[in-house]
């Protein structure tokens with residue numbers, strides 16, 4: 703790092719593992735960490751999308767600091783296998799970013815609308831989504847957190863939650879005028895439960911391995927603009943004091959802060975970055 707005052711953001715000796723790294727924000731988290739000199743282990747369920755993510759990141763000239771691993775966060779065996787492969791290559795995970803989630807979009811078609819409503823929300827969907835978004839974060843923390851704790855060299859766990867960890871979805875955002883009440887799309891109950899659960903997990907982890915130098919925080923992003931339809935964007939932005947959705951790269955500096963020594967005395971917190979939506 704050229705500037706002394708940025709020294710605490712230096713992660714050149716660190717390796718970060720990101721779950722769901724091939725997704726919209728996972729790539730951004732990786733880019734943020736690479737920018738600060740960290741090595742990154744990109745993990746996701748799909749090899750092809752991981753390779754695409756690598757391509758995007760390699761363009762920024764960091765190829766030797768990127769490793770890709772197929773890993774399903776809902777399967778303990780899959781996580782343990784990756785942990786063993788990394789250990790065999792003498793790679794220590796210093797930073798874990800629990801980012802993977804299934805976020806079924808609230809939209810017409812594909813049966814998503816009808817099954818998103820609480821009245822008939824399928825148990826299989828409840829189990830599946832919780833197994834990725836919440837159980838997955840628990841399992842990864844169990845495996846990689848235990849490993850960090852075992853050698854007393856410290857570490858950081860960052861859980862990616864959502865502004866919906868601190869307030870309820872405003873279902874009016876998803877309403878379609880021409881649909882009857884029982885067909886109105888809603889944000890599914892799982893999303894709220896998972897994101898609130900992640901904050902509980904964060905607090906638990908924040909106090910569990912403190913003697914081993916491990917701290918845990920959560921980042922709760924607000925909605926990222928990603929080509930959503932105009933009506934939705936207009937309704938949502940009217941609820942945001944800053945009057946706009948986030949750009950996908952706007953969480954990078956928070957990731958850099960929360961994963962580095964710049965936040966050395968921050969522990970157990972949920973940082974809500976939502977353009978002010980939660981205070982209005």
Ligand SMILES: NC(=O)c1ccc[n+]([C@@H]2O[C@H](COP(=O)([O-])OP(=O)(O)OC[C@H]3O[C@@H](n4cnc5c(N)ncnc54)[C@H](O)[C@@H]3O)[C@@H](O)[C@H]2O)c1
Pocket residue numbers: 721722723724725726727728745746747748751773774775776801802803804805834838862863864865922923924925926927
């Ligand atoms: N995009 C937003 O507006 C927004 C806002 C607030 C919070 N978030 C949160 O940020 C995180 C990333 O969101 P995103 O927008 O990049 O979503 P995304 O859907 O683009 O990415 C999620 C990634 O998780 C992966 N995944 C799904 N199941 C998995 C499994 N079993 N094991 C491993 N990986 C699996 C997917 O393959 C995908 O690449 C999520 O936790 C999401 O809830 C997103």
